[in-house]
Amino acid sequence: MLFSKSFLYSVLVVSSLTSKVVHLSSHRSSLPILLFVLYLPTFFLPDAVIIIGGRLLLSSRPNASLISNFASFIASIIGVVTLFASASQLGFYVETGGEIRWSAAGNFARDSAGLKLLASGSVGVGLCTAGLTFIATLLNPWLYQWVGSLLDFARNVFSRTSSYSQIEQTIQPYQDEPSGTQALTDIEKTSTAVVVRKTLWRVIFVGLSGLVAVLQIVRPRHSPFAHLSTTLPFTLYQIFDAGEAAVCGANAIPIPFPKPELLASLGLGRPALGNSSWIGQHYSVPNWLPDYRIGGFDRFYWQPVNNSDDEWMPYSATMDPLKVSNAEEELLEPLREAFEENDVLIKHVVLFHLESTRLDAFPLTNESHLHQVLAKESDNDMEGLNARLASISENAELLTGVDGHLGASKSSASEGWRSHLREGRGGLNVVGSVTAGTATLKSLIGSICGAQPLPVDFTEEADLTIYQACLPHIFNLFSQGKDLVDGASNARVKVLQRPWRSVHAQAITDRFDRQDVLMDNMGFNQSIARHYPPQEPEANYFGFPETELKPYIRDLFEQAEQEGSRLFLSHLTSTTHHPWSVPESFGTDEEYLSRWGWHEERPLNRYLNTLRYQDRWIGEFMDVLEELDVLDETLVVFAGDHGMAFREDCEALTTFENPHIINFQVPLLFFHPQLPRMQVKASSSSLSILPTILDLLVQSGSLDKHDSVAASDLVREYEGQSLIRPYIAEDAGRESWHFSIINAGAALLSVASAAVPWRLVMPLCKTVPYRFTNLEHDPAEIHPVEAWTMDEMQSLVVGKEGIDAMKWLRNAERMGMWWAGEQKRKWRYSGASLQDDKAPQKHAGVGQLQHDHWWNT
Secondary structure, eight states: OTTSHHHHHHHHHHHHHHHHHHHHHHTTTSSOHHHHHHTHHHHTHHHHHHHHHHHHHTOOOTTOOHHHHHHHHHHHHHHHHHHHHHHHHHHHHHHHSSOOOHHHHHHHHTSHHHHHHHHTTHHHHHHHHHHHHHHHHHTTTHHHHHHHHHHHHHHHHTOHHHHHHHHHHHHGGGTTSOOOHHHHHHHHHHHHHHHHHHHHHHHHHHHHHHHHHHHHHHSOSSTTHHHHHOOTTGGGGGGGOHHHHHHTSTTOOOOOOSOHHHHHHTTOOOOOTTOHHHHHHHSOOOTTSOSSOOTTOGGGGOOOSSOSTTSOOOOOGGGOTTOOOOTTSOOOHHHHHHHHTTOOOOOEEEEEEETTOOGGGTTOOTTSHHHHHHHTTSTTOHHHHHHHHTTSSHHHHHHHTOOOOSSOOOTTTTSGGGGGOOTTEEEEEEESOBOSBSSHHHHHHHHHHOOOOOSSSSOGGGGSOOSSOOHHHHHHHHHTTOOSSOOOSSHHHHHHTOOEEEEEEOSBOSOGGGHHHHHHHHTOOOOOOOSOSOSSOOOBTTBOOGGGGHHHHHHHHHHHHHHTOEEEEEEEOOTTSTTOOOOGGGOSOOOOSOOBTTTBOOHHHHHHHHHHHHHHHHHHHHHHHHHTTOGGGEEEEEEESOOOOOTTTSSOOSSTTOOOGGGTBOOEEEEEEEEEOEEEEOOOBGGGHHHHHHHHHHHTTOSOHHHHHHHHHHHTTSSSOOTTSOOOSEETTEEOEEEEEOTTSSSEEEEEETTSSEEEEEESSSOOOEEEEETTTOTTOSSOEEESSHHHHHHHHHHHTOHHHHHHHHHHHHHHHHHHHHHHHHHTOOSOSSGGGSOGGGSTTTTOOOOOOGGGO
């Protein structure tokens, strides 16, 4: 009989095991091969439950009870569901190389468009269903009988009754014969053999079970171990988990905004697109854009097609429920006075990205957390330690105006570019900024484009349309209609008539994780490498020391002066990146920390030496600007891409999936010799860099009338606030939220708010604990609160911080989940979040380094 219990059981086992093989295959590179083989038995424990449990539920018994029949019915339903689920997973894997997230499938099933998408793969799923059914037919009824026999054998091995029964059967032939020595001997031998065999099998069963149990107990609890154990039909519960679908799955449907009452109170409800007046108000081409399309401004040219609520809409600041704007605030008083005197001119802009540079190292002061860490290792020789530490950030002290109080005299303060520093002048040093992401390229998207990166592993943004115009796009807009000539007599007017050129420079390869593609997407111009070959050996596995760039940078500024253009230079340092090796020409490392075991230099000690090298390079870079006589007309923005926590700060020595606050707090300095010196405390993010640059250009009179209008409008269109105006932490119930991607992008999310000192790190696509800290009471996050569930976390937080903190915590989690889905919508990204879930053939090279030398690019 085709639909017999044995056939249904065969369908269940074949479907479940096939889905498991597909699952393990799609994650074959998630673990080293030795760990994969070692823990392989534990990955199949859920499958063992299916095999054994299904056989027990589908057992054939004469005069079966109502309960037994009901159990068989349930098992049959599970088998049929597992068959179609396994066929869907197999078909999806064959088509995409990825793996279905059932949470996303649940959202598709609840959406009419999603159902159409699922139906588009019905042919492949049908073929897979037929194939699985055919295999199940071939194995029917052998599989059912074999597993049943195995269960009977196990039951006999552990049954005392069966032992005596076998002995009695052995004794039976001798009952009618006279007693004799040979007969008794045979009985004893047979009885002993039975007991020995049963004992041996018991030992084997218990030993193997114990081994698997031990492996299960000692197996790491973090991903991907638990994920590798998942199997059908257990994973189908995710269909009802809408939160995970909005964050991790391919073609996910974002969850609704968690505070609809906030939308209503602010008048930001989303009307139907058929409202033409609303469309004209929110999506119209500004008069400062040319009639032809210009790169980076696609969203301003967007027009609705279907006039339906389901139609995708580009980002609009007026429709952003989290947008807090300070554009209407007055300028900070010292800046207003400087601009009224009309002595600030910004001809060129430099965005100087400081790789892996933490806030408490730019500059290093005797009051910082980093200094406290180092002081613990000083053996009470604080004077000697401070004398050595003083050279780490000499130039950073001069630029920021922050004295490290390390007892060192600035003997070179009157030389070169330093002679241009006047008392009370130097610009804005911002204390309190966090990065948009602890992966470098994710961070650059925030600082160069003012856009928040995707909560997706690695730089998928390289191949997508950036939803905001980046600085090169904006400077290209300002160049429209301008010629490479000076047509006016007034010096300032001459500058305003110049077009812009945007160049990114770094001394390392730009082929890691498709950075070259990303830079093209951002609108940078190509630059030819003229000074080949390099004069120094490679400093690390990425490339060469920063000093190799000096002749290129000199060429860029000289070329700009010769052709009558303005330069936007983006520069990324690299020496402060792992493995923290200073160039040979820089000399040997200083000893700031005692060595570990066998005289091994600590990673933190190597890092401090690379900071010293970077500080020296900053001084040399500023010397180039002074030598070329452009220092007084150049805005140099120093910004950390992310921090770098070490084992002296926390348990982990990495930025990868490391939630520690040190990895997020970064320096941010807007340096210009003619700007007033200001120490600005603002809980901001790197999203504020672009609007602040535009605001400085407008307020300093460094743009002509047309460009000033465009820049003033654009400042209001970005999610970050301008830092030359009072920073608004909360407005009409809306907080200034900071969402930061954690390297590599999809596993965790940092959620903070300028309105409160609390910070939440929440899991997105991996099973990790929640983490809560109060940065006011615990700024170095020495005592974080961690819990595996939000309910447990709320209980812990309410006891430690109070009811307000608990309410904020819950709201922060909901905002984080909504934001993660909303980012996918903004970027029009429909793929999976985790790298392991992406189709390999469609993501070749993602997160990998192509070993081409930087001068060949």
